[in-house]
Structures are given as structure tokens and as C-alpha cells.
Amino acid sequence: MQQRSSRNWTVLILPGLLICIAGMAACIPGATVGAAAAGPDSLTGIWVPNAAPQQLVTVDGSLPPLNEAAAKVYAERRRLRENGDTSFDQTTWCAGPGMPRILTMPYPFEIRRDGDFLAFIHGWYRWHRVVDLAGGAVDPPLPLTMGFPVGHWESDTLVIRTVGLIDATVLDAAGMPHSEQMTLTERLRVLDDGRLEDRLRVEDPDTFTKAWESVLYFHRDSAARVTDDVCPDRIADGKPAVLGTRSPAASPLQKDAPDGVPSNTAAPAPRLSGMWEPKTFGFMVPEAPLSKAGRDMVDRGAAAMRDGKIMHTAWTSCRPGAISTMTMPREKILLLQSPEELTILFEMPRMIRRVRMNSTHPNNLESSYVGDSVGHWDGNTLVVDTLGFNGYAELDARGQPTSPRLHTVERMTPAADGSSLDIEVTITDPEYYDRPFTIKRSWKRSAARHPFEYDCMENPRAEDFENAYYVRDRYRPTCMRVEGEGLALSKVVCRR
Amino acid sequence: MAIAAAVLTLGTALAHHSTAEFDYAKEVTIKGIVKEVQWTNPHSFIQLLVDGQPGEKIQWSVEIGSPTLNINLGWRKDSVKPGDGVTMNLAPARNGKPYGTLRVLTFADGKQLNGVAAQVRGSAAPPSGGKK
Numbered sequence: 001m002q003q004r005s006s007r008n009w010t011v012l013i014l015p016g017l018l019i020c021i022a023g024m025a026a027c028i029p030g031a032t033v034g035a036a037a038a039g040p041d042s043l044t045g046i047w048v049p050n051a052a053p054q055q056l057v058t059v060d061g062s063l064p065p066l067n068e069a070a071a072k073v074y075a076e077r078r079r080l081r082e083n084g085d086t087s088f089d090q091t092t093w094c095a096g097p098g099m100p101r102i103l104t105m106p107y108p109f110e111i112r113r114d115g116d117f118l119a120f121i122h123g124w125y126r127w128h129r130v131v132d133l134a135g136g137a138v139d140p141p142l143p144l145t146m147g148f149p150v151g152h153w154e155s156d157t158l159v160i161r162t163v164g165l166i167d168a169t170v171l172d173a174a175g176m177p178h179s180e181q182m183t184l185t186e187r188l189r190v191l192d193d194g195r196l197e198d199r200l201r202v203e204d205p206d207t208f209t210k211a212w213e214s215v216l217y218f219h220r221d222s223a224a225r226v227t228d229d230v231c232p233d234r235i236a237d238g239k240p241a242v243l244g245t246r247s248p249a250a251s252p253l254q255k256d257a258p259d260g261v262p263s264n265t266a267a268p269a270p271r272l273s274g275m276w277e278p279k280t281f282g283f284m285v286p287e288a289p290l291s292k293a294g295r296d297m298v299d300r301g302a303a304a305m306r307d308g309k310i311m312h313t314a315w316t317s318c319r320p321g322a323i324s325t326m327t328m329p330r331e332k333i334l335l336l337q338s339p340e341e342l343t344i345l346f347e348m349p350r351m352i353r354r355v356r357m358n359s360t361h362p363n364n365l366e367s368s369y370v371g372d373s374v375g376h377w378d379g380n381t382l383v384v385d386t387l388g389f390n391g392y393a394e395l396d397a398r399g400q401p402t403s404p405r406l407h408t409v410e411r412m413t414p415a416a417d418g419s420s421l422d423i424e425v426t427i428t429d430p431e432y433y434d435r436p437f438t439i440k441r442s443w444k445r446s447a448a449r450h451p452f453e454y455d456c457m458e459n460p461r462a463e464d465f466e467n468a469y470y471v472r473d474r475y476r477p478t479c480m481r482v483e484g485e486g487l488a489l490s491k492v493v494c495r496r
Numbered sequence: 497m498a499i500a501a502a503v504l505t506l507g508t509a510l511a512h513h514s515t516a517e518f519d520y521a522k523e524v525t526i527k528g529i530v531k532e533v534q535w536t537n538p539h540s541f542i543q544l545l546v547d548g549q550p551g552e553k554i555q556w557s558v559e560i561g562s563p564t565l566n567i568n569l570g571w572r573k574d575s576v577k578p579g580d581g582v583t584m585n586l587a588p589a590r591n592g593k594p595y596g597t598l599r600v601l602t603f604a605d606g607k608q609l610n611g612v613a614a615q616v617r618g619s620a621a622p623p624s625g626g627k628k
Contacts, residue, residue: 142567168536180573308590310517316538452564459536463517463557463595481534483543483555489532490543 040133042190043111043118043158046226047218050195052106056172058212064202065209070177077175088175090168093479093492094125094231094241094318094457096145098169099162099184100200102127103216105242108224112343114273114336118151118158119345124242125231126350130334131160132449140164143180144453157189168458171202173242179206195219228352228370230319232457235478235494270380270414273337275451276421276443278329283397285327287437294401294432297471301399304469312468313394314369317475318456320349321369321393322386323402326410326425328395329441331452342375342382348454355384367404369393384410392474395427399471403431420444460492517589518597520613524588526556530580535573537562542576542598544584556594558584560601561612569610576601576609587613 058064066074077088086092097105107123116133129146138148140163147165151158162184171178182204191197196218203211231241290298301311314320315328325333331348342355355375365372367390375384389406406429413422421443428436462480470476479494528546540560548554560566563573576582581604586596598611 142563142573454564455537459534459539459541461539461541461557463589463593467517467591483557484532486553487531490534 040153041113042156043188043196044113045220046108046110046224047196048108048221048224049103049106050217050219053104053216054173056100056104056176056214059199059215064176064212064214066176067207067209070207073177074175077170077177081174086173086175087491087493089170089173090458090492091124091242093460093494094235096127096166096169096455096458097124097242098145098171099129099147099149099165100186100198100214100216101169101171101173103198104172106244107229108221108226110226112336112338114338117274117334117336119334119336119343121226121343121345121352123226123229125229126352128345128350128352130345130451134449136449138163138450143167145169145455146453147184148450154187157187160184160186160188162186177207178202178204181206226352228368230369232318232478233474236474236476241494269337269339269377269382271337271418272335272342272382272412272414272421275332275334275446275448277332277446277448279420279442279444281328281330283328285395285400285439287439288395288400288427289434289437290400291430291432291434297401297432298398301469301471309467309469310464311397311399312465312470312475313397313399314392314472314475315349315394315397316464317470317477318349319369319392319475320351321389321402322351322353322371322373323389323393323395323406323408323427324349325351325353326408326423326427326441327439328397329443331454332446332448333443334451342384345451347452349456350454355382361385361387367391371406371408378411380413382410382412384408384412386410392472394471401432401471402429405429405431418445518587518613519590520587522588523585523599524596525583525585526558527583528553528556528581530576530578530582531555532578533576535563535566540566542582542584542601544582546594554594556584556596558586558595559597559612561598565612569612569614571609586611 056064080086080088091097102122102124105124109123110121112119112121118131118133119128121128127146129149131149131151133151135150135152138150140148143164143166145166147162149160149162151160153159165178165180165182165184167178167180170176182202185201187199189197198216198218200214200216201211202208235241305311315324325346334345336343336345340357342357344353344355346353351370353370353373355373357375359374361372361374365388367388369390369392371386372388373384373386375382386408389402389404391402391404391406393402394400395402406427409426411424414420423441423443424438425441426436426438427433457479460477460479460481462482465477465480479492481490481492484490526544526546528544530542531545532543534541539562542558542560544556544558545553546556561569583602585599587599589595597613599613601609601611
């Protein structure tokens with residue numbers, strides 16, 4: 001319940017219900033308070049939820065005006081949830097949370113803007129949403145988890161209107177339903193006390209008797225980081241898909257990574273910003289000089305396939321690493337560029353890569369799926385050096401392996417007219433390859449304003465895992481859809 | 497543009513698929529009532545209840561494609577609804593279970609929708625690749 005009674009708010013926790021009545025950012029440990037800054041970048045930076053409400057309420061603290069049918073659904077889901085059954089909520093098996101649900105999860109997010117793209121980079125399982133600030137018309141070809149957000153500025157307030165939201169998601173952790181007719185309008189602004197306010201308006205005549213509004217607050221926290229969160233690994237470790245409390249502030253990797261600094265070269269860097277799409281796509285890397293150890297692994301996979309097994313790689317287990325985005329370009333990517341960082345948002349596989357400019361790798365590098373990337377300009381070419389991979393990634397669908405000794409150097413060169421981008425990747429991994437080798441991939445400018453979306457964990461069918469060969473044990477399924485008997489519907493069940 | 501998108505998504509879908517799982521050289525036709533539609537990634541499915549022995553219903557799991565692929569094949573999310581009576585021509589699973597990948601779905605009025613396997617009709621198998 002959120003209840004605005006005056007300028008002073010406080011945080012209360014009642015059984016099953018987190019009430020945010022707080023405006024006092026200072027009451028949040030680690031919070032920083034600053035005066036609001038107007039302008040297109042006033043919202044940028046890392047934000048931490050003041051509260052992670054399990055149930056959304058209206059601005060006056062009431063239950064949203066659900067129609068009769070939706071109220072029955074919501075009541076039943078709350079009953080199930082009280083009994084430990086959250087099978088109505090697909091985040092339980094790591095599928096997409098949707099909007100505004102992801103804003104109510106206890107994870108930080110970062111807002112970055114480059115030109116007329118504004119991105120929310122969320123701390124839960126690599127989700128991001130890209131807001132089109134050019135304000136184009138939207139005609140969703142199919143509904144998506146994050147929908148099709150379009151934004152514009154009204155004075156110091158960013159107004160985001162989102163349509164095309166898939167109805168498989170719930171509005172809050174308690175299971176509030178919505179339809180695909182929903183329009184979500186957000187009004188975001190930084191308040192005088194430094195908090196970020198997101199005032200939500202929900203219009204969905206198929207679910208609610210009238211439009212309603214809610215409000216969420218976030219604060220800055222200098223210790224917070226958005227890390228490469230991989231939900232299936234959390235379930236494999238016996239933890240819930242969504243943590244009940246705020247996620248750890250920072251891993252040693254982020255804490256100790258040197259800050260990127262702007263280049264002091266006289267010439268301005270080429271602009272890589274914007275949406276790109278692959279000129280070609282592929283699933284194989286035929287030129288890889290496999291070592292005996294690498295060849296043995298590939299041969300084992302090929303033999304399993306000949307025996308009729310389905311081969312599972314990191315990609316198919318929804319845990320892909322950055323190397324697969326280098327070798328297997330797929331769907332659109334969005335590049336957000338600043339003097340300090342190049343951020344690359346991938347939709348298939350969903351991933352965020354960050355390249356710290358003119359920086360160095362930290363000494364105590366902690367391994368991860370995406371590694372640690374630093375970049376510098378060599379003339380018109382951006383050189384990206386990446387180390388710190390965790391070895392859970394394959395080069396292609398044949399399962400050509402990688403190890404923690406993997407080292408990549410990407411040379412990204414835009415065409416003189418900016419219409420295309422050639423990326424040459426030199427791969428070194430003495431564990432599985434006899435020598436370094438180089439592959440080339442090409443991208444072209446995309447006119448698209450909204451990225452493709454691929455939610456890998458939506459439907460983990462049991463058939464996919466019944467006769468399977470796993471390149472690594474880690475790729476074994478964490479959740480599977482179990483067929484319903486008779487007229488009972490199917491259900492996704494996760495291992496504990 | 498639409499053709500390019502269809503080619504792209506077909507390639508994606510095929511590459512996601514194992515050659516091992518379905519026998520593309522065979523055809524099976526089943527008729528029944530739609531129990532459930534899973535419009536999901538990485539693959540969309542229809543659960544179809546088909547008459548078996550007297551008093552028995554056999555539940556078939558039929559992969560139809562994926563949301564992006566099916567949109568390019570002319571489907572909409574509500575093209576098929578629970579309760580619809582349909583006929584499905586499919587490539588069956590090699591393991592003999594009531595499981596397959598859709599070639600063509602036919603409604604009672606004769607209208608048809610293609611599934612991902614329609615585009616590999618007549619071939620023994622799609623190009624090799626890992627599952628998904």
C-alpha cells in the first residue's frame with residue numbers, strides 16, 4: 001500500500017504487504033540525496049527501489065479497481081501464493097517479469113541515454129527495455145514482455161507510454177492480472193530531495209473498471225551496481241528466482257574495476273551509437289583450430305547427436321556468454337556510447353556488455369559469462385579487449401568449447417559513411433584451440449526503433465530435456481513444463 | 497522486408513532444432529480439440545486432445561513454431577483458441593510419443609495455417625544444429 005499523506009513518508013512492512021510511505025531517501029542506507037537536475041540526462045545513473053512492493057496499490061492506498069472476473073483471478077493467485085504456489089508468475093522459472101513488475105523487484109537498475117534512445121538496464125536476469133525518444137508511432141506486430149515504450153519530455157518529466165505488453169506477465173508479485181489491451185503511462189522525474197519518482201497510470205478496460213494510478217520511488221546509491229545476473233544459476237544453487245531482499249550491491253569485479261576515463265585524443269571518436277542488425281547470421285564457426293581437447297569435446301557432442309540426443313549448450317540453457325554474441329550475430333543490437341563507456345544491449349541472446357573506455361582490467365578479475373571489457377580507439381577502430389570469462393560458453397551450435405583462459409580482442413570499424421560496422425574478433429584460448437584465430441562479422445544500420453525480444457526461459461518443455469546431451473553439467477535444466485493430466489493445464493516446475 | 501524477416505526467423509528456428517527429435521520424412525494427421533495454446537519462446541505449442549480408445553483422450557503436444565516465426569507465417573496469438581476443433585498434419589517425434597512438429601493446421605471451415613515444419617516438407621531433415 002502506498003499512501004501519500006504529506007511531504008513526509010515512511011516505510012512500513014506489514015504481513016505480505018510492503019507499504020511505502022517514505023519520502024526520506026536519507027532513511028535508506030547508502031542513499032545519496034541531491035538536488036534535481038533538469039534536462040534529458042537528469043534521470044541517468046543507477047537507481048535502487050525505496051521499496052519493493054509485493055502488491056501494487058493506487059496512490060490513495062486502495063486496491064486497483066479490478067473488474068469482477070479479474071478480482072477473482074487475483075484473489076485466487078494471492079491464495080495460491082500464501083500457500084507457496086507462485087506458478088502463475090513466470091518469473092518463478094526465470095521468464096520475463098514485464099512492466100511495471102520489474103520496477104517493483106528488489107534490484108537496482110541503471111538508466112542510460114544516447115541520442116533518442118533511453119535504456120533501462122535492470123539488475124534482474126539481464127532484462128533491459130529501450131525507450132524510443134523519437135516519439136514514433138507504434139503498431140506492435142506481437143506483444144512483448146517489455147512492450148513498445150515511446151517517450152517524450154514535458155518540462156522536467158519524462159513521459160513514457162507503453163503498449164503491446166504480453167498478458168502472460170503479472171503486474172505485481174501477488175499476481176495482479178492484465179490484458180494485452182493495457183496502456184501503461186509513466187511520468188518520471190527527479191524530486192527536489194534526489195529521489196526518482198515514477199508515477200504509473202494503468203488503462204486496461206479488459207481488466208479494470210477504470211484507469212488508476214500508482215507511484216514508485218527510487219534513490220541513488222553509490223555502492224549499487226547492475227551486475228550480470230543469470231537467474232537459472234540462482235535456481236540451480238537452490239535460491240529463489242527473485243530474491244526477497246535487495247540484491248548484493250556490487251561484486252568484487254565491479255568494485256575494484258578502474259573507472260574508465262575519457263580519451264584525450266584530439267579527434268572525436270566515431271559514432272557507433274544506435275541500432276544495428278547483422279548483415280548475415282550463422283551458427284557455425286568452421287575456421288576454429290581445435291586442439292585435441294577441443295576436438296574431443298566436439299566429437300562427443302557430434303556422437304551424441306548421431307545417437308539421437310538433443311545437444312544443450314549455454315545458449316540453449318539460457319546462459320549464453322559474450323563470446324556467442326561475437327561469433328553468432330543474431331537480431332538487432334543497440335549501442336549506447338559515451339566517452340567513458342560503450343554499452344551493448346543484445347536481445348538474442350539477451351545480454352548487456354559494457355566496455356570501459358581507456359581503462360585496464362582489474363587485478364582480481366572475477367569470472368563471468370560476459371567477462372571484463374576495456375576499449376580504446378585505434379584511429380577509426382574501436383579495440384575491445386575482454387578477459388575474465390567463466391568457460392561456460394560455446395562458439396557455435398556444434399558446441400565448440402571455451403575455457404576461463406579465453407581472451408578476445410574485437411576490432412570494431414565503422415564504414416566511412418556510418419552505414420555499416422565490421423567487427424573482427426581474434427579468439428585465443430589455449431585450452432581448446434591450437435592457435436589464435438580471427439573471425440569477421442558485419443552489421444548494418446537498422447531503422448528499427450524497438451529491439452527484438454527473445455525470452456529464452458518462457459517455455460522449458462520437458463521434451464527438450466528427455467533425451468539430451470549436455471556440453472557442461474551446468475546446462476542441465478532448472479525448470480521444466482509438466483503436462484497437465486486430463487483437462488488440467490500444464491505447469492512449470494523448478495527443482496529445489 | 498517481411499520475406500527477409502521470415503527467412504531470418506526460419507533460419508533461426510531451424511538452427512535451434514535438433515535433426516534428431518522429429519522424423520521429417522514421416523507424416524501423421526491428427527484431429528481433435530485444442531486444450532491449451534502456449535504462445536511462447538523458444539517454441540510455441542498446442543496441446544490437442546485426440547480420441548483414442550472408447551472413452552480415452554490422448555493428449556498430443558504439437559510444436560507450432562515460435563511467436564516471431566508464426567507472426568511471419570500469418571498467425572496471431574489468438575488464431576487458435578482452446579476449444580477449437582482442428583486437424584493437424586505433422587512430422588512426428590522419433591520416440592513414438594504423441595509429440596510432433598506442425599506442418600499444416602486446418603480449421604473446420606477449411607482455413608489453414610502453416611507451422612515451421614511446412615517449410616521442410618519432403619526433406620528428410622533440416623540442417624544439423626543444436627536444440628533450440
